[in-house]
Structure formats: C-alpha cells, structure tokens
Amino acid sequence: MSQSETSIDQHALAEVLEGLRQPQKTISPKYFYDARGSDLFEQITRLDAYxxxxxxxxxxxxxxxxxxxxxxxxxxxxxxxxxxxxxxxxxxxxxxxxxxxxxxxxxxxxxxxxxxxxxxxxxxxxxxxxxxxxxxxxxxxxxxxxxxxxxxxxxxxxxxxxxxxxxxxxxxxxxxxxxxxxxxxxxxxxxxDPAVLNLAYNDPEGVTAAFNLNMLPHLNQLIGTDFDAGAFEHHAFYNEVLGRIEMHLVSQAAQIVHIGGSAVSFAADETIHTESSHxxxxxxxxxxxxxxxxxxxxxxxxxxxxxxxxxxxxx
Ligand SMILES: C[S@@+](CC[C@H](N)C(=O)[O-])C[C@H]1O[C@@H](n2cnc3c(N)ncnc32)[C@H](O)[C@@H]1O
Incomplete structure (x- = not known):
C-alpha cells in the first residue's frame, strides 16, 4: 500500500462514495469542516442576513x-x-x-x-x-x-x-x-417567512456559497477525490413541504469525478445535496x-x- 493510500481516511471515502451512489447524490455536512470551512462558518455567523x-x-x-x-x-x-x-x-x-x-x-x-x-x-x-x-x-x-x-x-x-x-x-x-x-x-x-430563510442561506456577500463549495477541495485533500470546485455552483432554497432549507452543489456540466478506484458521473444540472436545515x-x-x-x-x-x-x- 502506498503512503498516500495509508493516509486516506478509508471510512470517509466509503461514506462519501455511498452517498454519491444514491439517486439523489448526498454528502454529509460534517465534511464542510476543515480549518477553512470552520473559518467560513464563523464568517457566516456575523452576516446581516444570517x-x-x-x-x-x-x-x-x-x-x-x-x-x-x-x-x-x-x-x-x-x-x-x-x-x-x-x-x-x-x-x-x-x-x-x-x-x-x-x-x-x-x-x-x-x-x-x-x-x-x-x-x-x-x-x-x-x-x-x-x-x-x-x-x-x-x-x-x-x-x-x-x-x-x-x-x-x-x-x-x-x-x-x-x-x-x-x-x-x-x-x-x-x-x-x-x-x-x-x-x-x-x-x-x-x-x-420563507423570504427571511432564503436570504439567510443566500447572503449577498457569497460567504455561504463559498462555505458550501469548500466541501469539494476539503474532500480532495481528505480522501483524494478530484472534484473541480469551479465546475459546481451553490444552490439553497426553502422546501416548504419538508419545512427545511436545502443546500445543494449543482454540476455545471456533464462530468466524471474519481473517488478511490471508482468513477462517479454527473449529468449537467445534477446536484449533490450537502445540507438540510430543518x-x-x-x-x-x-x-x-x-x-x-x-x-x-x-x-x-x-x-x-x-x-x-x-x-x-x-x-
Ligand atoms: C454549525 S457549527 C456550530 C458551532 C457552534 N456550536 C455554534 O452553534 O455556533 C457545527 C460544528 O459542529 C462540528 N460538527 C459537525 N458535525 C459533527 C459531528 N458529526 N461530530 C462532531 N462535530 C461535528 C463542526 O466541526 C462545527 O464546529
């Protein structure tokens, strides 16, 4: 086993791969939090909208x-x-x-x-x-x-x-x-009021977007994926039926991402559901x-x- 393989968090890799194999691709919000993710979250807490x-x-x-x-x-x-x-x-x-x-x-x-x-x-x-x-x-x-x-x-x-x-x-x-x-x-x-909720997760400063997108470079570093964060966009909206804000990362084009030995394909506009806030x-x-x-x-x-x-x- 090479050194890079031994330093990869195999549990996280299996968990992320399983989420990306679901019909609605999903990654747990706990992967937002590397040092930059924690800093971005702190910035969110100081935003007027939040x-x-x-x-x-x-x-x-x-x-x-x-x-x-x-x-x-x-x-x-x-x-x-x-x-x-x-x-x-x-x-x-x-x-x-x-x-x-x-x-x-x-x-x-x-x-x-x-x-x-x-x-x-x-x-x-x-x-x-x-x-x-x-x-x-x-x-x-x-x-x-x-x-x-x-x-x-x-x-x-x-x-x-x-x-x-x-x-x-x-x-x-x-x-x-x-x-x-x-x-x-x-x-x-x-x-x-859904307008208050939608604004809170779509701040004009774009900090929540940066926080959501930061999950991808974090996973590249943590489990060796090859996500291109520039090929995804932040999307957040209040789902009134389920009473929750949903945050997604939207694939901007058809693309393939490698996770461990597996390839996961994305259609254009397909999303990864990264967080719900009930x-x-x-x-x-x-x-x-x-x-x-x-x-x-x-x-x-x-x-x-x-x-x-x-x-x-x-x-
Ligand atoms: C949204 S922040 C909230 C921080 C603080 N409690 C507050 O209310 O402002 C979530 C914190 O929980 C941590 N966290 C998220 N998922 C976790 C998990 N499954 N186990 C332990 N910590 C987790 C993150 O690293 C982050 O520091």
Whole structure:
C-alpha cells in the first residue's frame, strides 16, 4: 500500500462514495469542516442576513441568569459540535462555579485551539476536549473531574436541524446515553417567512456559497477525490413541504469525478445535496424530543419568535 493510500481516511471515502451512489447524490455536512470551512462558518455567523447566531446569543444573554439557575451549581457542560466555542462563554458566565467543560468536535485542530482559549479564560474550570463524531456512540474520557458527576449537554446553533427527523431522533437518543441522566440545553431554529430563510442561506456577500463549495477541495485533500470546485455552483432554497432549507452543489456540466478506484458521473444540472436545515414549530420540536425519551422542562425564545432554546430532561 502506498503512503498516500495509508493516509486516506478509508471510512470517509466509503461514506462519501455511498452517498454519491444514491439517486439523489448526498454528502454529509460534517465534511464542510476543515480549518477553512470552520473559518467560513464563523464568517457566516456575523452576516446581516444570517439571523440564527445573533438571535440565539440574544436569548442566551436575556434569559442567561434564569438558565444558569435552572442548570445549577458545579455544572459539567458537554458541548456537541463546539466549533469556536463562542456561545459557551455566555453560558459559563451565568453558571455558579462551573466545574468542567467538555467540547466535542470533529474538526479537532479548530476545536483544540478554542478549548485552549476557554482554559485560559476560566482558570478554575477543567477543560477536557474530545475530538470525535457525536453521531456515533462514545464514552467520554476517564477523568477525575467527571467521576460520578451529573453532566449537562449543550447543543446550540440548531445543528440538530441538519439531521433528517429520524437521525435527529437517533442523535437525541445517543446524547441521552452520553449524558447518562443529565439534561440537555439545545437550540432549534423556528419556521418563519420563507423570504427571511432564503436570504439567510443566500447572503449577498457569497460567504455561504463559498462555505458550501469548500466541501469539494476539503474532500480532495481528505480522501483524494478530484472534484473541480469551479465546475459546481451553490444552490439553497426553502422546501416548504419538508419545512427545511436545502443546500445543494449543482454540476455545471456533464462530468466524471474519481473517488478511490471508482468513477462517479454527473449529468449537467445534477446536484449533490450537502445540507438540510430543518425549521421547527415549538410543538413539533417537543414531540421530536419526546420520541427520543426527553421531556421539555423549559423553553426560551426571542420576541419574534425566530429561534428557541429548550432545556430537555430525561423522561
Ligand atoms: C454549525 S457549527 C456550530 C458551532 C457552534 N456550536 C455554534 O452553534 O455556533 C457545527 C460544528 O459542529 C462540528 N460538527 C459537525 N458535525 C459533527 C459531528 N458529526 N461530530 C462532531 N462535530 C461535528 C463542526 O466541526 C462545527 O464546529
């Protein structure tokens, strides 16, 4: 086996190939996130058109003291998909003597840099970064700070909405196992005027387009594909029937892409579905949580209301 073959992530290669063999070609949104993808996502969160981040942070600011009281003292926070760990500051600042912070992220380098920043900002907090895929069952690392302690999960950003409903339910079951009796504070974006939604994922600055297209060079580097990012275009729209934004990459011409030893052909205008972002009603989200064995203890929203934060507790 050559060195380039040994350094290729064979699991990722098999997963991507399987997705591209479906009638609607699909690639998981987790492949957006190399260092550039994480940077582009951060730029998205600061765009005027992209309301979710600032709206959720507004809820955390306005309702923070109440949320802090409900979570209680000596908390151990496990964050799923921590990214730049920006929102955790708002939560840690309202908690009474938080004991430990466990960020879990697939983009290890980016997450470890953010975790080091949290470590420096909160000297009395134990920070235990975990590089991994939170869709897979996992055991948190053995650490004295976690022994016998009650965990609280944190899953902001409406990242839950990236899963189709059955996978969202499966994630909530996995999270319940990982948290082992602890609660989960989770963000969920709400249904609203489709014009607001369409603009949020088609920003005039083109940052979301760059983020979507960045998946292709990332895969070229990760699994040795030969995607030409210039031969695809970003397309995002609100699917009112399914209540979700869909992001696609549209092939600009008939072309063939090589993945491992396989060739995958694209017709002109054929798309790869790269991400969905489901938008919920409050009742719909509570029902989803209930199917996964959670009870909604409390919900906080902004005034519009465009976004929601839910504290779930094992039913
Ligand atoms: C959309 S960002 C959200 C970041 C942050 N939580 C927020 O709300 O702004 C998603 C983050 O989740 C990470 N991520 C995506 N899929 C993942 C997976 N399956 N397992 C672990 N981390 C994942 C990405 O690397 C990225 O940092």
């Amino acid at each position: 309301y979710p981040t600032r709206t959720e942070m507004g809820i955390l600011r306005n309702s923070g003291p109440e949320i802090g009281k409900v979570i209680g003292p000596d908390a151990i926070i496990v964050e799923f998909g921590s990214g730049n760990s920006e929102k955790i500051h708002l939560l840690l600042d309202v908690l009474d003597r938080p004991r430990a912070y466990v960020p879990i992220d697939i983009s290890a380098e980016h997450m470890e840099a953010a975790a080091a920043g949290i470590d420096a900002d909160y000297p009395s907090l134990t920070v235990i970064p975990v590089a991994g895929d939170y869709t897979k069952p996992m055991h948190l690392p053995g650490h004295s700070a976690l022994d016998g302690a009650r965990l609280t999960g944190f899953f902001p950003g409406s990242t839950i909405g990236n899963f189709p409903p059955e996978e969202a339910e499966a994630f909530l079951v996995t999270a319940r196992d990982i948290l082992d009796g602890g609660d989960l504070l989770i963000g969920a974006d709400l249904q609203k 938008k919920y009603t409050l009742e719909g989200f509570a029902a989803l949580a209930a199917r996964a064995g959670w009870r909604t203890a409390q919900t906080w929203c902004d005034a519009k209301p465009w976004f929601s934060l839910h504290l779930l507790t094992p039913a």
